[in-house]
Amino acid sequence: MADQPDLEQLYLQMCRVRLAEEAIAGLWRDGRISGEMHLGAGEEGAVVGVLAHLEPGDRLSVDYRSTPPFVARGVPVDAIVRELLGDPDGLDGGSAGHMHLLSREHLVASTGIVGAPAPVACGFALSAQQEHRRRVAFAFFGDGAVNEGMVMESLNLAAVWRLPVVFVCKDNRWAVTTRSRDVLGGGLVRRARGLGLRAVRVDGRDAVAVWRAAGRAVRRARRGGGPTFLIARVDRLEGHFLGDPLVRVANDARVLRSETAPLLEAVRHPDGAALASRLRAVLGVGRTIAAARLDGLHRRRDPLDLLRSRLPADVAAAVEQSARDEIRAAVAAATEEATRA
Numbered sequence: 358m359a360d361q362p363d364l365e366q367l368y369l370q371m372c373r374v375r376l377a378e379e380a381i382a383g384l385w386r387d388g389r390i391s392g393e394m395h396l397g398a399g400e401e402g403a404v405v406g407v408l409a410h411l412e413p414g415d416r417l418s419v420d421y422r423s424t425p426p427f428v429a430r431g432v433p434v435d436a437i438v439r440e441l442l443g444d445p446d447g448l449d450g451g452s453a454g455h456m457h458l459l460s461r462e463h464l465v466a467s468t469g470i471v472g473a474p475a476p477v478a479c480g481f482a483l484s485a486q487q488e489h490r491r492r493v494a495f496a497f498f499g500d501g502a503v504n505e506g507m508v509m510e511s512l513n514l515a516a517v518w519r520l521p522v523v524f525v526c527k528d529n530r531w532a533v534t535t536r537s538r539d540v541l542g543g544g545l546v547r548r549a550r551g552l553g554l555r556a557v558r559v560d561g562r563d564a565v566a567v568w569r570a571a572g573r574a575v576r577r578a579r580r581g582g583g584p585t586f587l588i589a590r591v592d593r594l595e596g597h598f599l600g601d602p603l604v605r606v607a608n609d610a611r612v613l614r615s616e617t618a619p620l621l622e623a624v625r626h627p628d629g630a631a632l633a634s635r636l637r638a639v640l641g642v643g644r645t646i647a648a649a650r651l652d653g654l655h656r657r658r659d660p661l662d663l664l665r666s667r668l669p670a671d672v673a674a675a676v677e678q679s680a681r682d683e684i685r686a687a688v689a690a691a692t693e694e695a696t697r698a
């Protein structure tokens with residue numbers, strides 16, 4: 358195994374993933390893909406940093422933010438796009454949609470059931486262990502999923518049976534509109550360690566950091582050392598689903614004005630408590646609003662920018678162009694045929 362990541366490859370994969378999802382977003386906005394669409398924009402670093410360690414027989418179980426791992430695993434983009442368009446020639450006959458994509462050939466399965474990737478990966482890992490193969494199984498799920506009983510059971514089972522599995526928890530700190538910290542007892546690391554797993558935190562927006570952390574987890578699993586729980590901090594750039602109105606609101610400066618105007622009015626009002634205590638109260642409310650905004654918005658980092666800055670500009674530009682050409686051709690082929698059909 359290489360001891361340095363191939364930055365160009367990592368960046369190329371991240372670009373392929375992002376461009377494929379941008380194309381899918383365009384088709385969804387045009388009304389050509391029905392239902393909700395959950396993108397993995399913001400998760401690219403975590404996905405490609407882990408997937409760079411996969412070998413051909415390794416198996417992958419992922420959640421409904423499924424396109425990044427499918428594209429990064431090498432599933433043809435045109436087959437994915439056709440699937441989302443409902444084309445019978447799509448990856449799964451046009452009936453799975455983005456939440457239940459499956460590729461037997463690439464040994465990767467997605468699910469819309471929150472938490473389900475964990476037990477599925479345990480099954481993959483158990484089969485590898487029984488067959489004495491050095492295969493590793495991978496599960497990707499969100500921070501909200503750790504409150505599912507089946508995830509806790511899977512972590513426990515993986516620890517006591519020393520299963521060759523890497524659990525990747527993509528921690529974006531939200532589960533739809535619920536803040537994870539409001540519903541998480543014990544903390545992610547402490548929970549996993551309490552069940553006997555090795556637990557590691559990593560900045561999931563930094564593909565290189567993920568590559569290193571995942572490399573250690575994969576080597577350990579392959580040599581029979583058991584599971585790792587990798588917590589990758591990511592950002593949810595598009596909100597819970599594409600067109601999420603909460604993200605639009607968070608981005609709207611007018612909302613900030615409408616929130617602050619009544620506060621200023623309260624300070625100016627001649628009645629009520631003494632000015633000093635009114636000011637204190639207003640300051641307190643202002644801080645709460647600012648913290649919520651910062652939490653949801655300003656600290657977001659685009660993992661593509663992060664890795665792009667580590668490459669010489671001409672190399673980054675060439676990588677981006679080659680990804681653009683590939684994805685454009687794949688999406689054009691898929692949509693052209695679907696339109697003719």
Ligand SMILES: Cc1ncc(C[n+]2csc(CCOP(=O)(O)OP(=O)(O)O)c2C)c(N)n1
Nearest residue numbers: 469470471498499500501502529531532533
């Ligand atoms: C078993 C189950 N319960 C509830 C839902 C509805 N649901 C869909 S996504 C989601 C939030 C999941 O949050 P998280 O695991 O953090 O993933 P994220 O969307 O943040 O990537 C919920 C509750 C579901 N799909 N499956």
Ligand SMILES: [Mg+2]
Nearest residue numbers: 499500501531
């Ligand atoms: Mg989440």
